[in-house]
Every structure is written in structure tokens, then in C-alpha cells.
Amino acid sequence: MSEASEERRTAAASLEFPNEHVRSMVAGDAxxxxxxxxxxxxxxxxxxxxxxxxxxxTNGHGTAHGGAIFTLADIAFSYACNSGGVLNVAAAADIQxxxxxxxxxxxxxxxxxRMRYGKGDRSGLYDVPVTRQGDGALIAIxxxxxxxxxxx
Numbered sequence: 001m002s003e004a005s006e007e008r009r010t011a012a013a014s015l016e017f018p019n020e021h022v023r024s025m026v027a028g029d030a031x032x033x034x035x036x037x038x039x040x041x042x043x044x045x046x047x048x049x050x051x052x053x054x055x056x057x058t059n060g061h062g063t064a065h066g067g068a069i070f071t072l073a074d075i076a077f078s079y080a081c082n083s084g085g086v087l088n089v090a091a092a093a094d095i096q097x098x099x100x101x102x103x104x105x106x107x108x109x110x111x112x113x114r115m116r117y118g119k120g121d122r123s124g125l126y127d128v129p130v131t132r133q134g135d136g137a138l139i140a141i142x143x144x145x146x147x148x149x150x151x152x
Contacts, residue, residue, distance in 0.1 A: 015042060019085035025078070032075050035068070039079055045113030045124075047079035050133065053105045064101035064139075073109045073128040073142035080111035081124050087150030088124065095142045099132075106133035109142070122148040 017023035026032075026039050037051040049072060057068040074093060081088040101107055111128040128142040 015039065017042060018044060018083050021085045021087070022079060022082045025082055029075065031071065035071065035075075037072055037075050039076075042079055042083055044083055045080055045126075046111060047076050047083060048108060048110045049076040049079065050106055050108050053101050053103050053107060055103050058103055061100075062102070064103075064105070064107070066095070066097055069097065069101065069107065069130055069140050070095050070142065072107055073111075073130050073140065074144070076109035076111035077126050077128050077142065077144040077146075080113060080126055080128075081144070081146035086148055088146040088148050090144055091123065091147040092145040093142060095140050097140045099137055099139050101132060101139050107131070107139060108133055111144075120148075124148075 022042065035051055036054065037049050039047060039049050041048040051072045053064045057065055059065045073095060074090065077090065077093065107130055109128050109130045111126050114125045114127050116124050124146040126144045126146065128144060129138060130140040130142065131138055
């Protein structure tokens, strides 16, 4: 494990989670673990997740696969929309890719709740820019819509 990876894991281990629901969800996220994605910050309606682009995450052009970038953003979105302690799932999501990422880049997805709406505020809208660590270049912009399926 690289020194940077160890630092991210140490930071994640020291996080204070807003509730047991989201702590358990983050701890049990096998996809995030397999991809090397680590939650580095979490709060009410917000989460930040970092992931290094590995050689197995590139496409035929030699750049980070759009599916890997989407998955990183989706992980941050899921943590943010579940940070209130109530079960939420994705109802819709889209992404715009604006710049390439490459093997060795560390990508940062920062999910922020834009609004809650609908009957009982059971839907949420989240913005998730994905940037490159170091130069802060914008790689993609993900928008997710959540649906609350658990009780408050």
C-alpha cells in the first residue's frame, strides 16, 4: 500500500460519522473498498471520497474509464444522501465529463445536498464535482437525485 493510500485510510478511520446508519453503510461498501475509494469527510448532506486511478481503471484511450469516475461520484452521493440516518437510494443520476484523468491521478468527489423536495422532503438533489488532487482540475460533474425509502 502506498504512503498516500495509507494516509487516506487513516483519515477515514478517524472520521466522526453523523449516525450509525451511514457509518455502517460506509464500512460495508465493498465496491468502494475494491476500487480503493476512501471517505475522507462526511457531514449532514455532504461527503467527500477520494480514489486513485489504477491501471485497471483505464479505457482503450489510456484515460480513466467513465464508469470508474461515475462510480466514484455515485459513492460520494450515496454517503451524502444517507448521512441523515434515513435509508435513501438513487432515483436518477447523470454526469458530464469535462477533462480526462490518468493512471496515478487521485480523484476527489465532493457531494453536497442542493435541496430536499417533494412530499415530506423525501427526494433530494445533490451536486458532485469530481476534481483531480493537486491541480484541482474539474474532471466531471455528477448530479444525483435521491429517494427516501426509510422512515424518519
